Amino acid sequence: MRNLKKQRRIQIIIIAFVALAVATGLIGYAMRDGINFFRSPTQVVEQPPELGEIFRIGGLVEPGSLVQGQGEAITFKVTDGGASIPVSYTGIKPDLFKEGQGTIALGQMQDGVFVATEILAKHDETYMPKEVIDALKEQGVYQEPAND
Structure with a gap:
């Protein structure tokens, strides 16, 4: 009787471990397209992405x-002040998208041009994505917004 309980306990532990491994695998499989790395223009120039790699690029829309x-x-x-990357986008641009403003684009490099499938613009005068702020601070061109 004691041996039977021990055997049942081991079976339950093994089943739980297998279920956990399967669940982890399914989550990883589902997220494989949802994980996109962020890069600044300087990082793209210094370490070019692999062919077909989808990633996010962020910085300021270069004036002019x-x-x-x-x-x-x-x-x-x-641009992040250190490098500029040309971007091509076909679609409806966000209302707040304009020159000199922060933006993040999702897409891939093709023949030296970042072909974006999605672009995001900052949503008010003070917001800028943390990744963009960090990249601009690294280049020494970030200015804190003035508080009114």
């Missing part, structure tokens, strides 16, 4: 670089 193409196509440059 925003060009409206045909339809919903736009091109612009993202």
Whole structure:
């Protein structure tokens, strides 16, 4: 009788371990496309991404670089003060998207141009994504917003 309880306990532990391993594998599989690394323009220039690698690039929209193409196509440059990367995007741009403002774009590099599938703009005068602030601070070009 005692041996039977011990054997049942071991079976339950093994089943729980297998269920945990399967759940972890399924979560990892589901998240494989949802994890995108952030890079500043300087990091992209210093360590070019692998062909087809999807990542986020962030910085400021370089003044004078925003060009409206045909339809919903736009091109612009993202800069962190140390490097600039040309970006191409086709779609509806956010209302607050403009030159000199912080932005993050999701996409991949193709022939030296970052082809974005999504762009995000800051949502008010004081907000800027933490990654963009950190990258700008590294370059020494970040200025704290003035408090009114």
